[in-house]
Amino acid sequence: xxxxxxxxxxxxxxxxxxxxxxxxxxxxxxxxxxxxxxxxxxxxxxxxxxxxxxxxxxxxxxxxxxxxxxxxxxxxxxxxxxxxxxxxxxxxxxxxxxxxxxxxxxxxxxxxxxxxxxxxxxxxxx
Numbered sequence: 001x002x003x004x005x006x007x008x009x010x011x012x013x014x015x016x017x018x019x020x021x022x023x024x025x026x027x028x029x030x031x032x033x034x035x036x037x038x039x040x041x042x043x044x045x046x047x048x049x050x051x052x053x054x055x056x057x058x059x060x061x062x063x064x065x066x067x068x069x070x071x072x073x074x075x076x077x078x079x080x081x082x083x084x085x086x087x088x089x090x091x092x093x094x095x096x097x098x099x100x101x102x103x104x105x106x107x108x109x110x111x112x113x114x115x116x117x118x119x120x121x122x123x124x125x126x
Contacts, residue, residue, distance in 0.1 A: 002026050002098050002115040009094060009120030012086055016124070020081040022096030022117055029077040030054075033099040036070060036081045037110055038092035038122075049081060050099070050107035059107055063089070086124045093119040 003025040012018055020036070035050040049070040050059045058070050069082040079096055097113035099106065106112040 004096050004115055004117035006096050006117040006120040009122045011123045014124055014126050016086050017084045020094055022079045024077040030074040034079040035097050035099055035107055038094045040092040045110055047108045088124045088126045091124050093121050095119045
């Protein structure tokens with residue numbers, strides 16, 4: 001079992017930056033691909049980014065590509081989401097999640113993730 005705890009959210013002005021962290025418990029962190037999702041009020045949860053087990057490959061949703069960077073440190077059992085050039089439409093609760101699949105085609109679907117964090121609020125003011 002993997003427990004995930006996000007941190008780093010907050011209030012930032014448009015154009016600013018935030019770095020989210022997701023700390024995982026257990027010794028199996030490197031056995032999972034990791035993803036970030038977000039959910040804005042009144043909207044469905046959506047894929048943001050994912051990273052493979054060794055960090056060699058990353059995947060991004062179109063609205064964040066070029067602005068967000070996902071990374072991981074397996075020695076620290078932590079995955080990060082660096083968010084730059086933030087926009088008001090990035091406002092949401094951000095969740096990290098652990099994915100047991102090896103194929104990247106499963107990284108975009110939230111029902112393919114086994115474990116989820118509690119979420120951290122990101123608010124971008126205009």
